[in-house]
Amino acid sequence: MNVSLRWLRDLAPGLPEDPEEIARRLTARGFPVEGVERLGAELDGLVVARVQEVSEHPDADRLKVCSVDGGEGVVQVVCGAPNVEAGGWYPFAPVGAVLPGGMEIGEVRLRGQESRGMLCSEVELGLGEDAGGLMALHDPDGSFRPGLPLRRALGLQDVRLDVEVTSNRPDLLSHVGLARECMEEGDGTFALPPVPGLDAPVSQAGPEWLETGPEPVEGKAPVAVQLEDPDRCPRYLAGVIRGVTVGPSPAWLQQRLRAVGARPVNNVVDATNLVLLELGQPLHAFDLARVRGGAVRVRRATDGETLRTLDGVDRTLDPDMLAICDARGPMAVAGVMGGEDSEVTAETRDLLLECALFEPGPIRATRKALGLSTDASYRFERGVDPLGLRTALLRAVDVILAVAGGEVDGPLVDAAAHRAVPATVPLRTSRVEALLGISIPAPDVEALLAPLGFRVAEREDDVLQVSVPGYRSWDVTREVDLIEEVARVHGYDRFPDTRRAWRPGTVPDDPLTRLEDQVRDTLVRLGLLEARTAAFVPRSQGEVEVANPVNMEERWLRSALAPPLGRRLAWNLARGNRDVRLFEVGTVFRPAPAPGDRPPEATHVAGILHGRAEPEHWSRPDRTLDAWDLKGIMEELSLVVGAFDGATNPWRVAPVPEDEARARGWPPLYSVLDDAGGTRGVGGVVPPGALDLPRWAGSVWWFEMSLPPAPEPGRVPPVRMPPTHPAVERDLALVVARDRAASDVLDAVRDRGGPHLQEVGVFDVYQGEGIPEGTRSLAVRLRFQAPDRTLVDAEVDQAVTRVVNHLQEAYDVHIRGG
């Protein structure tokens, strides 16, 4: 909300002149000031000048030579503008002045003629877009003289504050509301300033009102008002002013609007805008001649009814929208925008002035449906003062009479289904203390609330019956709302921040969040960098659709993490980063099992790797990542996640049969199998062409695992004490058919190794010369150990024999050289 400091101080002369102080006060009350702008500062040094004579330039067709009085003697100025006229007032930049664009005015000769200064257009002053000629200045009250600072002539001696008003405080979308909010003790009172040039304000005279119900009353006022939907428009005030002269507003009114960045239109529209900005009540003026039937109907629009609004757009209305209608049809979309047909124009003589109360919710719905937000809809959808309608209408009447002339015709109409009365909200001082933590006695509570317009109607023990002013009826309806006002006015910084004892809570630390931490620790330890991506992906990577996405191409929620990570890898490779090792822990989304169900979510971890297995080092050759690096990472992860899941046997990373692998998007080489054989994760190499990679790119390795949401409770892994007796090792070179999985052989060894077999490891794999065609040699090391004694060779030999015999029988495995 743009605020004029001068306007605030006209309402409350006791307010400080320093805009920074006003900004500080508003900020401390919860309304930060985003900007403080001294208006027209860039126009310093520019003045108002009168052109005395204009003659043709002797040597140039399009130039004119002017005698200009800029307050410091008459000087000659050469000017190219077509609209310069003798006797006119124009903005003038004397020699030495600097234009807003930064150009300094020097003394020059143009086609041989001396030119001392420059007459300016709107564009040159940064005040408008009209570059077609000089900016003609109007002097409606005869106050201009040559040399008058241009800032003053344009009413720009003001400071504009940009105040951030929260959506709960529609009352602050007005200068009156903000003046009230930033006044402190000793600042005196505030009141609407008199309208300049109005001797007998209607508001003072106490005009005649015709109060009616929702049904129209004919013949007692120049217009009848019918409220067909009292829920949406409970009250509608209307007044008729006849004999106005529509034209430009006087300087004071134009200045006031310009100061807050509003564009003056004509005196009638400007008057209603003034009241909107002053009191926060939107009003609308209709050309009475265009209102047919002498009656205003506030009703739902019918399906397909159309209206061309003031912005020149044809709008199609529907029955969810409220319309202000005459005998023929809609004249305005209620609370949003008026129609072009009944617009006030230069020909308008008689006005119908509307000042109404609309229910916020439907205004908001209409505004959204039409995609049309206006100053009026912005206020109505937040709530205007239901007790301030008459004040607003009278203020508008006063301003119109002052700036456009005319007379009020007949009684003003106040049609209402019900008229609001101030609400009373009980406030316990004990509750103030219970919530705020400090004790504030009842008289102090009352004193804190009073400046904001809250009155204590009644007080009984510690309960105050607080009467809420109309402009706060939207946000103050409960005791807690009043307590907030007490805290705010008291000042948040005046509360102590004393530490006190607290009780431990009943919510245990979330186990999955802990697992996420462990997973991150593991992958960071393995040298991966954590990535974060947004959850939005193209259709190929997700199945849950967003209705109103930011980007239409990526309007699905990811169903896996690896493909989006793949795109980040491609992005890195495109920037010349070759060794890329990324992982992400995040949520993936699956389609709802049945329409209307919540789409299920799961937490996954995924990684993507490319480049060297180890950083370059001068002591060793570079080694490119291979399947064993991937498998190692997956095994490490499986240990962490498996332990969390309460796996009795360690999870295994097993090769995926080719026919199974082909069924998936990125065919996996490995899957992570839990102890029940369920798949918990997959990993492999990204198929060629699946990612947009540079030509030099090598294999890209990926893995993805789902994290169990909660651990199996109560399982503590047993710990074996390290045996004190020595171990016995036996190395075996096993000749195995090539298509026999090493894991089968190792499983068999473990299975038959007896109780003392502690470890089985593979220390060499060989195929080629020296062993039969179609076989390979697995060199395995078996480690035997007993907890209570030293094993003798004989029993170890026996166990080895058992293993070898079994291998031979089951898998046709032979001992090499044996």
Add this chain to the structure above:
Amino acid sequence: MSDAATLEGELEALEAQALEAVATADSESLEELRVRYLGRKEGRVSAILRGLGGLDPAARPRVGQAANRVKGSIAKALDARAQALAEADVRPSGHGDLSLPGRSGWRGARHPVTLVIDELCTLFGEMGFSRARGPEIETDWYNFEALNTPLDHPAADEQDTLYLADGTHLLRSHTSPVQVRVLQTHEPPIRVLAPGMVFRRDTWDATHAPAFAQLEGLVVDEGVTFVDLKATLAEFARRFWGPGTEVRFRPSFFPFTEPSAEVDVKRVRTIREPDGSTRTEEGDWLEIMGAGMVDPAVLEAAGIDSERYTGFAFGMGPARIAMLRHAITDIRSLYENDIRFLSQFGPS
């Protein structure tokens, strides 16, 4: 039986032979040499010593002395060579230049946003907060209505919400629905944090992302007041931003808290000048979180007696804090995942 002179000559020859072999031996052959010359069973010097008994008793001491000297000399040479080899083993290859770069594996790192979340959770954890989580797909009820935000109020607009095409669900626009879920399932006292991703209909730019992390905090118990809110959050701010940090609470508006506050911090750092004097440097006020007393309507919606229990809640943006902390000017750099950026957040 050899005579003494022959033996002495043999010993000298053995010594010369052994010392020559030892000088060029590697650690494996060194052990062989030790066995060959000094080994108890087969060692040649040992054999001579063993044969002393068969010598003329007059010659025995002289030969014995010589044999022991040679034994000592070879043993010393062996030890010296072993020592030299051991030293050479620990000195790296690479021409003995110890200034060459060391060998290490890849260095991983957590994402800067994760690091902030971790630190926030640790600090609040010290003050008794545990972590809670909730779904990212929510309903209007959890995201708005239970949080005292009627759908037809402009406040519901301020967080431009992303809806699913199913017409009934949305992507949560803040982590506050977790408040409601925790309150529904647990009895006070409650002290929880809810870190998580939230979603808004924001176009990517330097300060906006359609998905970003948020961290919510909630305390509900008997007798919790605005003073507790201030004490807890001011204590947190000083622990996170440094002991001299100034904390400011400003009124604000959130539908789900009342009274509501914005919390600003100003870092005040003491800088030591080269001449030993100190001066303090003040930063700007930084807006770091929103907070407030839980609105009674929120407690009631979750089935908590708002007369008996009060509480406070707060929320902040770890990405924003990461940006402030590392002077990152464009939020998009947190999502590009350029490894040259991410690797700076590892151990250093």
